[in-house]
Amino acid sequence: MKKVAVVGVGQTKFSGPQDKTQVELFAEAATDAIEGSNLKPKDIKALFLGNALGDFEEGQGMIASYAAENIGCMYVPTNRYEGACASASMAVRDAFMWVASGYYDIVLAGGIERAATMGTGMATRTFAMFSDSRYEFPSGITFPGVFAMLTYLYSKTYNVPLDKLREQMAKVSIQSYKHGSINPRAQFFGKNADMTVEKVLGSFVVCTPLTLHDCCPFSDGAAAVVLASEEVAKKLTKKPVYITGTGQSSSGPLINQKDFLPRIRSREISSQQAYKMAGRKPDDIDVCELHDCFSIATLIASESLGFFEYGKSGEAWEKGEADIGGKVAVNPSGGLKAKGHPIGATGAGQVYEVARQLRGEMEPDNQVPDAKIGMTDTLGGDCATIVNMILERGW
Amino acid sequence: MEQKLYFKDYNEALKQNKLLGLKCRACGTITIPPKMACRQCGSPDMQVTEVKTDGKIVTFTTIFVGAEGRENEVPYTVVIVELEEGPWLMGNLEGIDPKAASIELIGKKVKMSTKVFPGDKYSPGETASPVFSLVN
Ligand SMILES: [Zn+2]
Numbered sequence: 001m002k003k004v005a006v007v008g009v010g011q012t013k014f015s016g017p018q019d020k021t022q023v024e025l026f027a028e029a030a031t032d033a034i035e036g037s038n039l040k041p042k043d044i045k046a047l048f049l050g051n052a053l054g055d056f057e058e059g060q061g062m063i064a065s066y067a068a069e070n071i072g073c074m075y076v077p078t079n080r081y082e083g084a085c086a087s088a089s090m091a092v093r094d095a096f097m098w099v100a101s102g103y104y105d106i107v108l109a110g111g112i113e114r115a116a117t118m119g120t121g122m123a124t125r126t127f128a129m130f131s132d133s134r135y136e137f138p139s140g141i142t143f144p145g146v147f148a149m150l151t152y153l154y155s156k157t158y159n160v161p162l163d164k165l166r167e168q169m170a171k172v173s174i175q176s177y178k179h180g181s182i183n184p185r186a187q188f189f190g191k192n193a194d195m196t197v198e199k200v201l202g203s204f205v206v207c208t209p210l211t212l213h214d215c216c217p218f219s220d221g222a223a224a225v226v227l228a229s230e231e232v233a234k235k236l237t238k239k240p241v242y243i244t245g246t247g248q249s250s251s252g253p254l255i256n257q258k259d260f261l262p263r264i265r266s267r268e269i270s271s272q273q274a275y276k277m278a279g280r281k282p283d284d285i286d287v288c289e290l291h292d293c294f295s296i297a298t299l300i301a302s303e304s305l306g307f308f309e310y311g312k313s314g315e316a317w318e319k320g321e322a323d324i325g326g327k328v329a330v331n332p333s334g335g336l337k338a339k340g341h342p343i344g345a346t347g348a349g350q351v352y353e354v355a356r357q358l359r360g361e362m363e364p365d366n367q368v369p370d371a372k373i374g375m376t377d378t379l380g381g382d383c384a385t386i387v388n389m390i391l392e393r394g395w
Numbered sequence: 396m397e398q399k400l401y402f403k404d405y406n407e408a409l410k411q412n413k414l415l416g417l418k419c420r421a422c423g424t425i426t427i428p429p430k431m432a433c434r435q436c437g438s439p440d441m442q443v444t445e446v447k448t449d450g451k452i453v454t455f456t457t458i459f460v461g462a463e464g465r466e467n468e469v470p471y472t473v474v475i476v477e478l479e480e481g482p483w484l485m486g487n488l489e490g491i492d493p494k495a496a497s498i499e500l501i502g503k504k505v506k507m508s509t510k511v512f513p514g515d516k517y518s519p520g521e522t523a524s525p526v527f528s529l530v531n
Contacts, residue, residue, distance in 0.1 A: 120460065121461075121463035121466060122463045124460060124461065124463065125464065125465075125515075128462050129517070133517075133518070134402055134406075134428070135428040135485065136485045137512075138522040138523070138524035139473045139486050139487050139512075139525075140458060140461060140462070140465055140468055140487065141458075141473050141485060142458055142460065144460070145456045145473055148458075149454040149455060149456050149473070152455065152456070152498055152501060153453065155498065156454070156498070156501055204459075205459050206459060206460050207457060207458040207459060208456050208457045208459075208496065209456075210456075252430075254475075254485070255428075255482070255485050256434050258453075258482070
């Protein structure tokens with residue numbers, strides 16, 4: 001396998017409902033990524049694009065081909081990836097595979113979504129399509145409902161009293177809001193820096209025990225990354241960020257994950273694949289952008305990734321061990337909670353953040369000092385699709 | 396290879412409050428809902444069996460924000476129930492005040508009946524869904 005580098009990244013501001021089309025959103029992010037790579041659209045050999053719900057958001061299918069043509073990448077093969085909220089990470093991982101294989105030397109990957117534009121009712125309905133439509137949705141289960149059920153299960157399994165757990169979860173949201181408030185491309189830029197435990201616990205109940213501030217927003221946005229082989233990357237940039245490990249795993253309906261929940265077995269498998277390929281272990285990771293679609297999801301993810309012991313990660317947030325300066329800096333971008341979650345773009349947005357961390361390009365208060373090794377973690381559906389990537393400085 | 400039990404037949408039985416599962420000849424595990432391969436060992440060598448519906452609550456949530464088309468159902472309580480024979484089922488808990496549902500529910504014994512979700516414009520038809528109630 002060839003070494004594969006991220007040579008350029010781009011991202012729109014993640015936001016609430018806005019007027020640009022998905023193709024237009026992607027074009028902004030992609031053109032920034034291509035120009036930032038010192039490349040031209042004609043240099044791109046293929047486009048791999050995450051887009052989960054474009055059919056419902058704009059009545060648009062097969063969007064990858066339109067997205068490529070729009071930015072001047074003519075006649076290249078284009079693949080759309082749908083793995084719910086993990087769509088873009090699947091696209092980036094497959095782009096990595098194609099470049100690693102030697103078949104293509106330069107591939108554009110990314111994602112787009114206009115989930116916020118759909119409005120809460122339609123977004124809630126379409127997100128629920130990622131639960132089992134025959135055996136789960138008839139009960140009225142929603143996406144936050146899945147993580148709400150995992151919250152109670154977590155409390156019971158690890159014997160963390162619910163009140164204590166909810167306070168720990170609130171601290172997860174507070175940390176994310178703090179970072180998101182100074183990230184100019186975050187949905188909650190300039191907002192919620194003054195969040196308190198009381199405000200989180202006292203906000204509107206979405207589904208017990210999760211409140212509004214436990215939940216990520218619906219978002220519009222796009223992100224893009226250019227991947228290149230090592231030999232090409234060395235000609236393009238002095239700061240290639242190598243993808244040194246990847247993993248991906250899947251599961252069936254939530255009810256069939258009974259032997260492990262609230263542990264996410266597919267995440268344990270996926271992250272172990274990534275660690276093994278990179279020759280790294282959890283302690284080596286300086287910064288991780290992980291899938292915090294809900295505050296409880298953050299705690300569960302950080303345990304499956306091996307950063308903290310099962311049932312103990314809430315204490316890490318209380319002590320600042322999951323913040324910049326702690327054991328591992330989790331979501332210094334603000335994460336899905338504060339940066340936003342345009343689902344089909346989210347994974348590429350995580351790669352965007354980790355690449356900028358390793359290059360030292362973050363806003364000063366969100367920069368992890370001397371970050372050398374980073375990781376992404378993206379979850380789709382009822383914990384049914386997981387993708388992990390490890391990225392490292394190439395200089 | 397044909398699947399031993401399809402959604403259609405599982406669904407029709409469930410409407411009659413009859414819960415069908417698949418018992419694995421290789422490992423004895425009961426698989427619900429129906430699928431081609433045993434959820435435990437992956438063997439397709441399973442036979443249809445009627446499964447006892449007694450179980451206890453594993454977890455739950457009361458939902459206040461519903462999907463488009465189902466907004467008028469809120470608040471309602473969704474539960475996962477572990478059946479005595481092993482599998483988990485997702486359904487609703489009725490006969491309680493959803494707003495008063497608390498973590499004390501976990502571990503409580505329940506019995507099952509069913510309701511029919513009529514489906515919406517995205518569904519291929521109606522679907523039976525378990526409805527649980529507490530056993531005193
Ligand atoms: Zn078996």
